[in-house]
Amino acid sequence: MSHHPPGSEDVDLAVIGAGINGLAIARDAAARGLRVVVADRADLGSGTSSTSSRLIHGGLKYLERYDFRLVRESIRERHLLFRTAPHLVHHYPMLIPFYAGDSRPGALIRLGLAAFDVMAAGRGQGRSRGVAVREVARRWPGLSTQGLRGAALYHDAQVPWAERLCVELFLDARRLGARVLTYTTVTGLLLDGDRVAGMRVEDNRSGAAAEIRAAVTVNAAGPWIDTVLDGQVASRRLNGGTKGSHVVVDPFPGAPPTCIFFEAAADRRPIFVFPWEGRYVLGSTDLTYEGDLDEVVASDAEIDYLLAETNRIFPSAGLTPDDVLYSVAGIRPLPYTAGVSDNAKISRGHTVHSHAPAHPGLITVIGGKLTTHRALAEDVTDEVLRTLGRGRRRCLTRRRAFPGADTADWPAFARDFVRSSPLTPARSRRLLDVYGVRARRVLDLAAEDPSLAEVVDEESGALAAEVVLAVREEGAVTLADVLLRRMLVGLGADMGLSAAEACAGVAVRHLGWDDARARDELAAYEAELRRYRPRALATPASPPSGDRRTP
Template identity: 80%
Template sequence: MPHHHAGRDDVVDLAVIGAGINGLAVARDAAARGLRVVVVDRADVGAGTSSTSSRLIHGGLKYLERYDFTLVHESIRERHLLFRTAPHLVRDYPMLIPFYEGNSRPGALIRLGLVAFDAMAMTRGRGLSRGVSVRKVARRWPTLSRKGLRGAGLFHDAQVPWAERLCVELLLDAQRLGARVLTHTTVTGLIVEGDRISGLRAEDNRTGERTEIRAAVTVNAAGPWIDRILDGQVESRRLNGGTKGSHVIVDAFPGAPDTCIFFEAAADQRPIFVFPWQGRYVLGSTDITFEGDLDEVVASDAEIDYLLAETNRIFPDAGLTPADVLYSVAGVRPLPYTAGVSDNAKISRGHTVLNHEPAYSGLLTVIGGKLTTHRALAEDVTDEVLRVLGRRPRRCVTRERPFPGADTSDWKAFAQDFIRSSPLSGKQSRRLLTIYGVRARRVLELAAADPSLAEVVDQESGALAAEVVMAVRDEGAVTLGDILLRRILVGLGADMGLSAAPTCADVAVRHLGWDEARARAEVAGYEAELRRYRPRALATSTSSGSDRRIS
């Protein structure tokens, strides 16, 4: 698409602040309905909350506890749609829910919940839940603690191992539909004209170039940062009351289960998970009130200890210690601010679209939202945008529209054919399919056209140099962090891509026009970006004599 340089009198229909999963989904839906859209984010797509989730596409079993049937229904429907529109990214994911004596939720209640859930899911379920006897648990999950075990329920849900890729594909599709997405561009303010918001001002983080984007409607989709966007310009009550959720990533441990285990923590009765993920395990997550700096969200020692202790309790052979933690991931859920709440689990996980009129027309703020329901949220926001613009309603197409990586009439047949005909190892081919879907063909084309791009840049994953080039050329990556953490995903391996980083930067020097100084700066910038994950690999390595241990 030719880049359209906006002149003074050039007004787009919609400016979206925030390129997380919700902002991107809004851009995609609005562009599909014929609106001219610009999205601005100070970082990369999905670099905020979207990349810190539990990577579940879930029907929302937990929400039955709050009788939030609307949200459960919406979650089940959205999960069902994602299996059809993004089959390369979303997979079936059974979960075992063990009931122990002394749990705050009696097993009978959870069984009842599963029955209600199945009834609500009906034809959209992934297989019926079922009760599992103590004897059967002991046989099938022998390493699970039997102390006080009263039975279990087996429940079918879904996982999106690479949530980052949902964001990348929403970006690709939004751009294909004509939206412009400006990443690494900071919104410096809204354009306030009396009681009207007429767009935003922004500054390119790298060049310092300032731009004004005039828009008929502006959507504040900055997740937990929504209040900061309004601060000092738009009078509003506090809107975000996000809670912090932390996860730890460990290698397989003694007695590690092959199924996700969803259990009640002894310390605070919160439901937490032990998830199998990409050959490793994610333990999570915490749910604590957070009033700190949103740009410095790091899993605390106390949270890490809590997750390890609860896992060790339910898997007595595990013996996990802080030294086993490869890295941790912490984020702030974009929940609505709720004063005086005693239990964070009671804060609604639904979403609302706030129209700031009559005080300010032309401004909408998105409160809440979660990975699973991003499409439904975008449909609601776009409906409201059309209303504000005074346009006649136009049909939303995202329920049927496949993600770019699933753009084939028969995904299973494509995948089998790709593995059969690919020159790579089976492991490498399967990895490419689960990251890029049908777009994996493009990786092979690049590697075939230039043999130097067929080189492996990361031993652990088998990722190719061609992927680094594709990340920048086709997928909007700018920095080394964008490439490693949110495109080729080597950054989520055991050492967080620290060993692959110089190799990947070198590929960018040879093929993408970086110079040596830029490559060095990118590697240093990447290490700085990793600090908030507290990676074990960074704590143990020291470079140029400086002590890099993370306090």
């Protein structure tokens, strides 16, 4: 059951996929006056958007491929996110160590950083600087100094809760008039001859079917774009996504105070070890993947690779597979590139591909990344307007604040909220980090019904009111939606298993669930967690995967 049941209707734009790109397109198009409907077979941002490295890259690593356009775009979009989503996107320093034998010598990295600083002038969080071996040993004492030739400190950005970017794009798109149908499968494209005239959809729970006729249909299904097109319209292969996996561990001996961005010894690709919400993320891999897009799981080999590389540069870490709290794996929606010998050479930019003249009315989005979702949406809406023959309309999203940052002075709001909140400072700051100014709505619900002030997760301090807010106002349908992509307690050490029953109980008391629904939701939640291989569920070794290393 979607939170907006489908119904036959005519719109300007139909969007397939409610990941970060599909939602950003809906927001941008609705802001420019278009009637928009989005459909997704699952929850908001529950595919690739929830499996990223949670970094808002300024684009430093794209300099290596001389992709200056993508670097400039990434710098601009990072800068805009600092202003429009300050509660979600934060300054994030990274240390880049240089070791003897690295394929990228320190002098080359320093040159790249100098070029990046010039390109980012006025839009960064400070200039990069060199760090001597002695300072590295003092400030990052756990980092190996064997073969260390120096380091550089670089300033980038992190979005700890990328899931909330998707939720807030949804909230703003809805506020602007877009309609978003989750748990609604696109069963086919509507065709008038060769022209694509919309999409057929079916509600996953009720089975209710509908036709949504649209002047333009945008396929923004990420790695699934070819699946959407298959058997519907003639098209070459468009997606060639690679698999990226991460593991999450507790702080370990020698763990760094900042992100460490270093070259892996095994395959020379740059990888990260970075602090994240009291824990550490190690990642990521970059493997050619030809397996089932719906069964993407970090393999034993990937986990071993990430642990070995971390143990190599942090000699006292001693990490083993038993230390992995859970893993996260997804497919990057990259353009298909035949005969590629190095996945790092595949473009990380995006392409707005019109299927006209063969199939007018259909546009497919190829590629795209978390940082540049807004720019991608602007480009898509520009193309939609051209297709509609309506002329250019000014894009409003460059300066439009996200719903959680809808205040004239975010730092002042945050200070006042912590000062006036009945919660502890730590729990108040968590609400701000997750909801921004909408944290007040959580407290309002708790004030209206004292039972909603109950803490349902001891680790985070999350409140029962957040369960109600997630379903009533943020489009959550299932328990997994609530825990993994709204409250985010599902990303804690035990992936929310200790909080799940209490949260289901809140739904029974306040949201109309019966006991049978609660039991079904708890079972479905555990089933969804299996792909993360959580330690709390003692998941067995991963099955054979579709991974393939490039030569």
